[in-house]
Amino acid sequence: MQLKLKVWRQKNAKTNGEFQTYSVTASEHMSFLEMLDVLNEELISKKEDPIAFEHDCREGICGTCNLVIDGRPHGPMQGTTTCQLHMRSFKDGDTIVIEPWRAEAFPIIKDLVVDRSAFDRIIQSGGYISVNTGQAMDGNAIPVEKDLAIKAFDAATCIGCGACVAACPNGSAMLFTAAKVSHLGLLPQGKVEHTKRTRSMVDQMDKEGFGNCSNVGACEVECPKEISIENIARMNRSYVAAVFGSDE
Amino acid sequence: MQWILNFLTSSIGKKFVMSFTGLFLISFLIIHLIGNLQLLYSDGGEAFNKYAYFMTSNPLIKTVSIGLYTGILLHAFLGLAIYFKNKKSKGKKYAVSTSANASFAAKQMALLGTLILAFILIHMGDFWFKMKFTDQIIPVDYDGMQVKDLYAQVSTTFSKPFFVGIYILGMIALAFHLWHGFQSAFQTLGLNHKKYTPIIQGLGKIFSILVPAAFALIPILMYLNR
Numbered sequence: 226m227q228l229k230l231k232v233w234r235q236k237n238a239k240t241n242g243e244f245q246t247y248s249v250t251a252s253e254h255m256s257f258l259e260m261l262d263v264l265n266e267e268l269i270s271k272k273e274d275p276i277a278f279e280h281d282c283r284e285g286i287c288g289t290c291n292l293v294i295d296g297r298p299h300g301p302m303q304g305t306t307t308c309q310l311h312m313r314s315f316k317d318g319d320t321i322v323i324e325p326w327r328a329e330a331f332p333i334i335k336d337l338v339v340d341r342s343a344f345d346r347i348i349q350s351g352g353y354i355s356v357n358t359g360q361a362m363d364g365n366a367i368p369v370e371k372d373l374a375i376k377a378f379d380a381a382t383c384i385g386c387g388a389c390v391a392a393c394p395n396g397s398a399m400l401f402t403a404a405k406v407s408h409l410g411l412l413p414q415g416k417v418e419h420t421k422r423t424r425s426m427v428d429q430m431d432k433e434g435f436g437n438c439s440n441v442g443a444c445e446v447e448c449p450k451e452i453s454i455e456n457i458a459r460m461n462r463s464y465v466a467a468v469f470g471s472d473e
Numbered sequence: 474m475q476w477i478l479n480f481l482t483s484s485i486g487k488k489f490v491m492s493f494t495g496l497f498l499i500s501f502l503i504i505h506l507i508g509n510l511q512l513l514y515s516d517g518g519e520a521f522n523k524y525a526y527f528m529t530s531n532p533l534i535k536t537v538s539i540g541l542y543t544g545i546l547l548h549a550f551l552g553l554a555i556y557f558k559n560k561k562s563k564g565k566k567y568a569v570s571t572s573a574n575a576s577f578a579a580k581q582m583a584l585l586g587t588l589i590l591a592f593i594l595i596h597m598g599d600f601w602f603k604m605k606f607t608d609q610i611i612p613v614d615y616d617g618m619q620v621k622d623l624y625a626q627v628s629t630t631f632s633k634p635f636f637v638g639i640y641i642l643g644m645i646a647l648a649f650h651l652w653h654g655f656q657s658a659f660q661t662l663g664l665n666h667k668k669y670t671p672i673i674q675g676l677g678k679i680f681s682i683l684v685p686a687a688f689a690l691i692p693i694l695m696y697l698n699r
Contacts, residue, residue, distance in 0.1 A: 231568075244568065296569035322569045329564040394580055396562035397484070427485060436562030437484040437555050439582060440657040446574035458665030461485055465663065468480045 226251055226317040230264065232276055233324045238332050238340075244322075253313040257300060258283060258290055260312055277336035283308040285449065288384030291391070292337055293324040298388035298447045306386065306449045326387055328396040330434045341387050343433040344401060348385075350429035351422035352405045354415050373411045380407035382450040389444035389452075395436030400444040402430045403456035410463065420467035427464050485661075487555055492658040494548040499655065501541055502684055512691050518624025519615055525623040529604060549590050556583035578653040585650040592643030599630055631695040640692040644685040651681035 228249050235242025249267070251260040258280050265275035281287040290307040294300035300310040315321065323337065331339040369377075381404075389400035406423050409415030415422075438457060445454045480486040508528065511521040528534050578585065603609045604623055613622040630636045655677030659665070664673070 233568075293567060293569075296567055296571035297573060301573075324567055324569070327563065327565050327567055329562050392574055394563060394575070395559035396564065397559070399484075427483065431484050434562055435484070436559040437488055438661070439488075439555070439559070439579070440653070440660045441575045441579040443574035454660070455665045455667075455670075458660050458663045461488075461661060462663030464483075464485045465489070468476065468486075473476065 226253055226312065226315070228260070228312075228315065228318075229320040231320060231322045232337070234276070234336055235325075235333050237335055242333070242336075251312050253311070253315075255312045256283070256308055257292075257294070257310040257312065258308050277334075277338050279338050280308065285309045286384055288386035291326050291339070291341075291386055291388065293326065293391060295322050298326070298391040299386075299449050303446075304449060304451045306384075309449075326391040328387075328390045328393075328435070330396065330398070331387060331390060339387075341385070343435070344385050344387060344398070346433060347398070347402055347426055347429045348405065351418070351425040352409065354409060355418065356414065367413050369412060377408055377411035380404045380411070380452060380456055383408065383448075383452055384450060386449060388447045388449060390435065392443040392447035393436065393438075394441060394443065395439055397438045397444075398430050398433070398435040399438040399457045399460070400448065400452060400454065402426050403454075403460035404452050406460045406463065407456040410459075420463055420471060423460060423463040424467040424471075427460070487551060488661045490551055491548060491555070492661040494544045494551075495654050495658045497540075497544045498548060499651070499658075499680070501544075502688075506684060506687055509688070509691055512624065512627060513694060518622065518628075521624045521627075522613065522620045522622055523615065523618075525604070526618075526620045545590075545593065549586065552583060552586050576653065578649040579657075582650065582653060585646045588646040589643065589650055592639070592646065595639060596643070599636075600626060628695060628699065631692040632699045634696070637692045637696045641689050644689040647688075648681050648685040651685070652678065655680055 228251055230247045230249060231244045232247060233242050234245045247264055247268075249260060249264045251263060255263070258278075261276060261278060268275045279289040279291060281289045283290070285306045285308060288306070291298070292300070292307045294307070294310070299305060299307050301314055302310050325333050325337045326339045326341075328339075330343045331341055334340050383401065383404035385401065387398075387401065390396055390398050393400075406419075406426060409422065410419035440454070440457075442454060445452060481490065508521075508524055511524055512518070514520050600623065603626060604621060610621040610623055610626050612619045613625075614620075631640075656670075656674045659670070659673050664670075
């Protein structure tokens with residue numbers, strides 16, 4: 226299949242970028258990233274600068290293959306990452322627009338690669354449990370109510386890709402932060418530090434310059450792991466409890 | 474006390490203020506609508522004029538109305554502040570925009586809110602300001618009780634198609650604003666539940682259609698019956 230790509234090219238954080246148009250021949254069995262690999266091979270053989278895009282596991286769990294394809298983070302498919310998107314989702318002769326994540330807190334490093342270290346700093350501010358783990362414990366040593374276990378596990382599927390921020394018209398990181406808060410806070414081991422954790426993670430999220438949630442809901446639509454915004458409501462509850470119920 | 478200030482300036486704190494003021498304004502809409510429906514009585518405006526007099530003279534209502542004005546101003550200006558903050562946080566927009574993941578109302582809350590604020594200014598300038606601060610509204614006598622004939626002022630306004638149009642547009646903006654705002658307020662306050670959220674969302678949709686429609690019906694009927 227013959228495709229036209231409009232790709233955002235930007236040398237570094239300081240320069241202004243622009244769209245460049247490329248033609249590429251792809252097979253419908255290729256993944257989206259493989260199609261970009263083919264294009265980059267061609268660019269390299271022509272001694273041109275290949276398109277910088279992030280990728281790692283190529284099986285939907287690392288959260289790095291972050292592209293906005295035709296206006297949608299990770300492309301048109303529901304609940305998938307870009308590496309899980311295949312060219313059969315497109316038609317011969319299509320023009321595909323590829324852009325990087327757009328958010329103030331995610332500055333562009335080069336082309337389609339953005340700096341998501343703001344997420345790392347949110348995790349560092351409280352996204353952990355302060356206990357010595359020692360050897361791996363028996364899975365059933367601490368009983369957990371099934372319903373809570375499912376909710377915690379659903380939240381734990383967050384791969385930190387940042388599609389929620391990319392999709393949000395407010396550039397808000399509430400779904401990411403709420404997923405982490407729920408993932409840890411719903412389980413007995415994480416409950417101990419739950420309120421303190423919520424408060425420090427939300428404060429760090431605000432410090433990073435993310436926007437304010439207005440419940441648009443685009444985040445949960447575009448999340449490749451389909452994490453629900455009910456986690457945001459849970460985080461709001463525990464943030465208020467943390468502010469009004471603590472001594473600090 | 475620093476902690477209160479920190480809370481109110483945090484992203485979640487600001488949204489809490491928006492939710493509380495929003496729900497307060499929603500409760501006001503119900504009271505306002507019930508009062509206004511008296512315009513449709515065919516009694517030459519007596520019930521409405523007496524009601525308007527009560528609302529502008531009762532000390533308790535006067536106190537509550539200060540809360541209402543504060544609520545409107547807080548909701549409007551904090552809303553605009555959040556809009557500009559969010560615009561900055563989003564940064565550059567995408568070349569391709571999609572409506573696949575969000576409703577029009579959710580994305581345009583600030584625009585709809587600004588339209589509603591403009592409507593409120595026109596609305597209050599025409600009725601509230603003239604009623605309270607001028608002598609343009611001539612009093613009528615009901616069994617020795619001197620009451621300003623606000624009904625006559627309302628009838629004059631609603632005999633002009635231009636004003637009827639403005640009221641209809643204002644109510645359309647309100648309907649879209651409530652379509653998102655009603656259920657959004659509950660979500661922000663953390664009131665999300667598998668069983669109750671669908672009920673809240675349903676109620677919100679019914680409310681956002683019925684209430685603005687009932688408000689809009691008043692100028693339409695008064696225009697047709699002029």
